[in-house]
Amino acid sequence: MSEAVKANRRAAVSDFKASAILEAAGRVFETEGLDGASMRAIAKEAGYTAGAIYAYFSSKEVLYAALLDQSLTRLAAAIEEADVRTLSAPERFVAAGLAFYDYYDENPRDLDLGFYLFRGGIKPRGLTSELDAELNGKLVASLRPITDAARGLGIDGEAARKVTADAFAHATGLLLLAHTRRLDLFGFAARDLLGEHLFALLRDLGAR
Template sequence: MTQADPQAIPSSAAPRDKQRHARRAAVNEAKRTHILAAARAVFQERGLEGANLREIARRAGYVAGSIYSYFDSKEAIYGALLAESLERLNAAVAAGAPESRSARERARGAARAFYDFYATNPRDLDLGFYLFGGMKPQGLTPDLNAALNARLRDALARFGGALRELGMPEPAARSEEAAFFAHCVGLLLLENTRRIRMFQEDPGKLCDAYIERAVERAEAGAA
């Protein structure tokens, strides 16, 4: 009787291994997402200094030691939350300024999408400005802080890029990005603290007026 060549026999082991790996990855991602959701609630209530891994694990329904498989510190969790927030911000800004639109429309759309993201997600504003941790990037490594800042600049760059297309010189466009950011944050803080009521103004309309003036400055520079 001739012995069969093992290499000639088809095997289903590889597909099964891939399926197992895919299921394991999906489970790990679900657990990670669950931990981040629990951590967000703890940070909101206690701040970064008052939060601890034990409480985050309890909220997530895990023992404290199991979290270390996903995050080695509460600061790492905080960084992951902020990174996820900035990715959603960039997606919102991209959706508000599709490439098919004119530069004027993209400038308006990108800037307003930036404002709307934080206006409708005030906890992301707290997270983005480290308000859970005392107005400073506490516990974040310089490399991580630089990477997160770069993603924030990416969101603002769509506005600045459209202004450049309209004719605004490079230095002026960079300054305009910074000025819009400062204006936007000021309006958001006034809105979230309800201080805007003392002026009897609509913060969204004030934002639109500022954006329109920026577009006009860009077009005037081109002329």
């Protein structure tokens, strides 16, 4: 067996183990939250010794960050897919905003992951300053189609960022209300309310 084949096999085994550890970590985080999880519990769930998983991930924060990074990659892909180039800027703005909502609506576990809601409730949370900066940057990047569509309406960069923050905040609030079924009290569909808000933002921008 050539050295190249051996190296490929070692890489495949390493990737498999890392994936298994990540999947196990996801299950532990879902039941215990970030605060309650431990590397020992994650290792046990994955079927490895605690010492073995440190060769792949140095801490539970790094594991959580890796899971969140994967989630944000999927989010960005979903928004990009909805933001087709044949649409006008106003249509792209609404489509991208709704795509953000749709992704988390269809993947509520990722919503819990992204907002640290696994057993922890709503409060300021983070990992490390370095990991937080990297993940926050990736979240902002995933929202870029909304910002770019707003720029396509002829507004400046600061205004485009502000309207993106508005769309993000409104979508997130509606997701949490829908996720907890509190919005059922009023008999309205969260996605419909978001669409109306996005169109209202466009009217405020003079795009419609």
